[in-house]
Amino acid sequence: MKKKTGLVFFPAFDYAITPTHPEREERLLYTQDQVVEEGLLDFDNIREYKPDLATPADINRVHFCVPNIDEIVHTSHLISVGGTLTAADKVMTGEVDNAFALVRPCGHHSMRVVHGSRGFCTLNMEAIMIEYIRHKYGVKRIAVVDTDCHHGDGSQDIFWHDPNTLFISMHQDGRTLYPGSGFPDEAGGPNAYGTIVNLPMPPETCEEGFLYTLDNIVMPILDDFKPELIINSAGQDNHYSDPITNMKFTAQGYAILNDRLKPDLAVLEGGYSIESALPYINTGIILAMAGLDYSHIKEPDYDPRNQVQSPHITNYLKQLKDYSLENWKNREALKRKAYPNQPFHRRNRSIFYDTDYIRETQTETVRTCPDCGGTVVIDSQADTGRHSHIKAVAIPRYACDACRKWGEQQFEQGKKEGYAQVFLQDKDKDLYLVDE
Known part of the structure; x- marks a missing residue:
């Protein structure tokens, strides 16, 4: 069924850590070109919006910037965060059914206290957007599903004590990738235990493994939590061509994931295969969110022979499912054990x-x-x-x-x-x- 989908683009032309750094403006320019070439903006149910500017009040609901916002934050950060708030407004007022903020710089490694940038992130866009939504629209129960290859340790830190935010992170095992965190026993603070759900997956996990994890762990927990809003922290560096990770997800897989997850809001995070992956992934996600046919989405170098998953990965994910669902079911008893009275x-x-x-x-x-x-x-x-x-x-x-x-x-x-x-x-x- 077709849905009205809002898009917010902000490539941040004037912001790069270095001219050749993976987190640079080209990450979005190729996607913008692809969206135009595919004629997505010609569909009457896909609408583009310009980002607003985040205010200090928006940031101060989440972060403590040391010594202050002006010395930590660039204008590009304010526009990037502002793009997520624009997307939220369009969804919350009913102008669109869902929205995708394709903005940079990214944010999910940014923690509650900010002395500088870590993991290419300075401001946590999803957390700021959530508090904006709660402040302006009164929504209480929200779920974030982080599909970035790197564990969203900043989001975990911010939501650690929040019983009304369910944070689920699907990522490459922290023993093999930055930031070295995101293990299943990291489950939240004493007043919110169990609302942090970490799903570390082995390197070389294929489309089969990602969708198995989504269908058998993420979706049952979401159904039980019953959020009023679902946000996809939509990192795209799980792709098989990404230069700084070791996973084997596909553009078609990302589209299927979003079709099944049905997020109200999606926010671009990582993803550094600038030409080979991002234009195809983002096109697939947009089509899936808009309820349009995405079956033709395929990378030029896609080879199904590379999507044969090792049996040991499949077995590991089955064990992860049993462990994660058992922890979710027994989270009250586990909380008493983890946090003495x-x-x-x-x-x-x-x-x-x-x-x-x-x-x-x-x-x-x-x-x-x-x-x-x-x-x-x-x-x-x-x-x-x-x-x-x-x-x-x-x-x-x-x-x-x-x-x-x-x-x-x-x-x-x-x-x-x-x-x-x-x-x-x-x-x-x-x-x-x-x-x-």
Whole structure:
């Protein structure tokens, strides 16, 4: 059945990490050419929109930018994020049935605290879009399915304590690829345990394996969670021709995945086979989202003999299915085992910003709460100097009175503790304060 599909393009002509870096404007220019050549914009149910500009308020609902947004973020980031917000508006107002934001730079490696760029990412587009939707339209229960080859560790970090966001990541096993995370036992914090679902797949997984994982793990969990919106964090570097990964997915497979997943919103993430894969993948995704025939989508070098999956991969994915569904079914019991009954839980982390060569040490404390996601307090310092030592207090959306009170106390206390900056982020009040 045909659907009205919105497209938002932003190639970011003036932004590249280096002139030859894989994350550069050509990633989208070839796709734009393909979309025009195939006549997709001539269909009456496919509409193109121009991106809006994200505001500091949009960013501040999710991130703590150190020392501030102006020193961390480029205009291209604001337009890229703004493109996702445009897509969200078109879907939420009913102008289209679904929308695909084909924008760059990408974002799913960007965590809650931002000292710089990591994994080519500075702002987490999907997380900012989700909080924008909640703030403007009141949608509560949202699922993100991340199909990028690299684990979405930034999205995982942001949603770690959010019981109303289900984050499912399908990615190449972290033992073989950056960022080295995304294992099944990474399942979320004490107030949101089980809403993080990691599905690491072996290198050389073919179309058969991806669709098996989708049909037998992702879709049953989504059906049980019953989200009001589904977002595809649509990385495309699982393709067999991608130069920096080791998977064997196909353009036809991406189209089938989106046809079955039926996301309300899709956001482009990675994908670095600029000529051989991206134009075909994106064309397939657009056709699938629009309810049009995508059966002819095929790469010029496609060879079905390369899509014969090793039996050991098939067996592994069957075991992953059993393990993941059992964990989902028993998540309450597993939570009690993972998080003993105590008022606060703490985790210490060392985070490397591989794009900007920054090292951050972080201590995160969350208040255990049966009524909301729990207020989070972060002590963070990067090796960029003493002015990078900050305290950040995040009062969650739908916060209970006890978590709100503790968060406000922590902010006031932080002003006396000698930090370079103390932040307060209150999503319910749409409030963001900085004490310097």
